[in-house]
Amino acid sequence: MNWKLARKAPRLAARAQIIQKIREFFSNRGYLEVDTPVLIPAPAPESHINAVEAGKLYLQTSPELCMKRLLAADYPKVFQICHCWRRGERGSRHLPEFTMLEWYRSNSDYTDLMTETSELLRYIAASLSTNGMVSYKGLKVDLSGKPETLSVRDAFAKYTGTTMEKALEDDEFDLLMTDLIEPRLGNEGPTIIFDYPAEKAALARLKADDSSLAERFELYLAGMEIANAFSELTDPDTQRERFLQEIAYRKKIGAGIYPMPEPFLDELVEMPPAAGIALGVDRLVMFFTNSETID
Amino acid sequence: MYTVADLKKGLKITLDGDPYLVIAFDFAKPGKGQALYRTKMRNMITGSILDRTYRSGETFEPASLEDRKMQFLYREDTHFVFMDNQNYEQYRMGEEAVGDAKNYLIDNLPVDLLLFSDKAIAVDVPNFVNLRVVQTDPWVKGDTSGSDSKPATVETGYVLRVPPFIEEGELIVIDTRTGEYSTRVKG
Numbered sequence: 221m222n223w224k225l226a227r228k229a230p231r232l233a234a235r236a237q238i239i240q241k242i243r244e245f246f247s248n249r250g251y252l253e254v255d256t257p258v259l260i261p262a263p264a265p266e267s268h269i270n271a272v273e274a275g276k277l278y279l280q281t282s283p284e285l286c287m288k289r290l291l292a293a294d295y296p297k298v299f300q301i302c303h304c305w306r307r308g309e310r311g312s313r314h315l316p317e318f319t320m321l322e323w324y325r326s327n328s329d330y331t332d333l334m335t336e337t338s339e340l341l342r343y344i345a346a347s348l349s350t351n352g353m354v355s356y357k358g359l360k361v362d363l364s365g366k367p368e369t370l371s372v373r374d375a376f377a378k379y380t381g382t383t384m385e386k387a388l389e390d391d392e393f394d395l396l397m398t399d400l401i402e403p404r405l406g407n408e409g410p411t412i413i414f415d416y417p418a419e420k421a422a423l424a425r426l427k428a429d430d431s432s433l434a435e436r437f438e439l440y441l442a443g444m445e446i447a448n449a450f451s452e453l454t455d456p457d458t459q460r461e462r463f464l465q466e467i468a469y470r471k472k473i474g475a476g477i478y479p480m481p482e483p484f485l486d487e488l489v490e491m492p493p494a495a496g497i498a499l500g501v502d503r504l505v506m507f508f509t510n511s512e513t514i515d
Numbered sequence: 516m517y518t519v520a521d522l523k524k525g526l527k528i529t530l531d532g533d534p535y536l537v538i539a540f541d542f543a544k545p546g547k548g549q550a551l552y553r554t555k556m557r558n559m560i561t562g563s564i565l566d567r568t569y570r571s572g573e574t575f576e577p578a579s580l581e582d583r584k585m586q587f588l589y590r591e592d593t594h595f596v597f598m599d600n601q602n603y604e605q606y607r608m609g610e611e612a613v614g615d616a617k618n619y620l621i622d623n624l625p626v627d628l629l630l631f632s633d634k635a636i637a638v639d640v641p642n643f644v645n646l647r648v649v650q651t652d653p654w655v656k657g658d659t660s661g662s663d664s665k666p667a668t669v670e671t672g673y674v675l676r677v678p679p680f681i682e683e684g685e686l687i688v689i690d691t692r693t694g695e696y697s698t699r700v701k702g
Contacts, residue, residue, distance in 0.1 A: 268549045308550065311542025394548035399568055402545060420547060438546045448546045473572075 234348065235505045239301060241344045242321060242501075251297040251323060256286035258303065262481040265466045266422055270307040270475060272316070278478065279305035282498055284423065285484040287324050288452065292491040299323035301501065312513040313444060313503060324496040329425075329451040330435045333495045334412055337439055337447055338367050341410060348508050356442040356510050359407050367410035367439065375401050375413050388417055406440035413438055422462045424450035439499075441507050449497035456488040517575040519552045527559070527578040530567075534559040534578035534631045543568075559629075560612070560636050580631055582639075587624045595620060597628055597635065606635040618673035619644045619691050640691050645700055646670055647686050654679045 243253065263271040263281045271278040280286075283300050290298050304320045325332065345352045345363040352364030376384040379401045387393045405411040414437035418426055421434035435451035453459050463480060470477060502514050517528060526537040539555035552569045559578070585597040585606065593610045595617065606628060610617060616626070616638045627639040651667035664676040669687070677696045681687060686700035 266547060268544070268547065309542065309544060311544075314542055314544065394545050394551060395568055395570070397545040397548065398543045398551050398553070445546050 231505070231509045231511060234509045235501075237348065238344055238505055238508060239501065241347055242301065242340070245340050245343045246299045246323065249297070251299045251325075252295060254287065254290060254295075254298050254300050255302070256280075256283050256290075256300065258283075260286070262479040262484075264423065264481060265463045265470065265478055267466050267469045267473075267475075271478065272305040272307050273476075281306050282320060283322055284496065284498070285481050287322060287496065288491055288494075289484060289487050291324055291326055291452075291494050292487040292489075296326040296492075297324070313506075315502065315514055318514075319501040321499040321501050322496065324452075324494055326492045326494045328495040329493070330414070330437055330449050330495050333449045333497050334367070334369070334414075334437060334439075337449070337497060337499070338410060341441075344504075344508070354508060354510075356507055357512070359442050361406065361442055361507075362409045365409055367412045368406075368408075369412045369414065370405075371415045372413050372417070373415065375405075379404050384417065388419070393417070393420070402440065402445065403443045406442050406444070406446075410446075411440045413440070421450060422466050423453055423459070425453045441504075444503055444507065445500070446503055446507070447497055447499035449495065452491070452494045452496055454488060454491050454493060456485050459488055460485055517577060519550075519569050519571055519573055521575075522552050522554060522569070527580055528556075529576040529578045530556070530565075533561075534580060534636070535565065538564075559631070578631060580629060582627050582629055585626055585628045587620045587622065587626055589622065590620070595638075597626065597638070600625075606630075608635045608638065612636060613638055615694065616640045616691075618671055618694065619646070619689065621646065621671060642691055643688050643697060644691055645686050645688055646673070648677070648681060648683055651677065651681060651683055653682065 246253070258280050259274060259277045260280050261277055263278050264285055269281050271281050282304055283302055287298055287300060299322065301319065301321050303317055305317050307316060309316055341363050342352060345354065352362060354361045354363060373384045376382065376387060376396070380387065380396045387396050405413065415427065415433045416436040418432055418434045421436040424434040424436045427433045427435055437449050438445055439447040467477060506514055517526065522537060522540050524537055524540055528535055528537070535556040536559055537554050538557050541553050543551045543553055550571050554567050554569065556565045556567065558565065584600050586600060588596045588598050588605070595608050595613050597606045597608070598604070619640045624640065624644065628635050629637040646669040648667045649670050652665055663678065665679055666674055667677040667681060668674050675689065675694065675696055677687060681699060688697040688700060689695070690697045
């Protein structure tokens, strides 16, 4: 008997329950569950995400492009629970193969998703916890209320000795985010940080009143990044331009270059204004089962 | 030369001229950001702990460390002098670096010395050493006070608890991992 596996039974049961609750939540809200190909010819070119090659194709790093093509084909609300692969990512919160929940809705923006994500958390918490309180590594996280919201700029002002602009200039944005900001987020209830610098959101729409910021947010629970969302960029020319910038950056750092996702760019013109979000299911299960690592 | 991909628990690297042991390591990646490698390291000379986060592309010098069989020669004020059994070279170490091992260092004791760029930074003594008791109160026969141990001083000046029947001049075995009395040497 493999005891390591046998010992995981209660956590696997919780995982199955969480996934069942997710499905229930979205089908109650009129979302269509979809299942797009995992083997794809061209993953989205993003600076720091590396795909696993499979022959002449790639394993998806996210179902994002396929799901946006569904939006463009007039499917207004879609969700998917699927496996994704990212080469070289391994740590206490990273697996090279992991489970992602993504959902997209037309005629919405990222503020609608802030609300919907909090509602999803409350819905899952209602079946897995008492009064929406979850204990995680000595913290008591309350999922019953509204999330704390903080702009990325304010988070830098509050938790680091520098400003968001200065951190970007010094190439310390990611470092400060990991070391000083993330550990402080979501320790009492969920925290949403929003409005990322434009260059940190290759597929997001920029803010109408400030083109240096993108309509992107991330949700944190107990210092752990759980979900990432945008108001989606729908302009194919700008999207191509952004992809070219990402490709140029990848060339500069010697990362692999993927083909341009042409069908996605062709169909993007037909995509209505929309918002989309990706949520790490394994990390959500970690949180609800008070697990130290993602394994 | 190591890269971030080599980082793991137990790796020994040189940083700012000192040897460091990686004692904790994790991969981190803030949403869509660059890969980061968080490490906790212990300075192998001072024992101080250092937290550092590295990015891909950074490199490290391995720490050139060497274990050598030596013997303890003598103590000179606050310094301890050891000799390499192979080439008879002598190495000196300060009291602080020797640490608890000083309780067990008697002449000719075989030890392992850890060298970093030809400088002795740590000494490893055998798990069990025999030391002679130089002072302890005599055992009063028929003592019914119930005390099952008493203090004794051994030849290195180290004081430990021993059973009441141990007498001055006796050889005892000490477990150097715990610093406790183990047994007495018969004969």
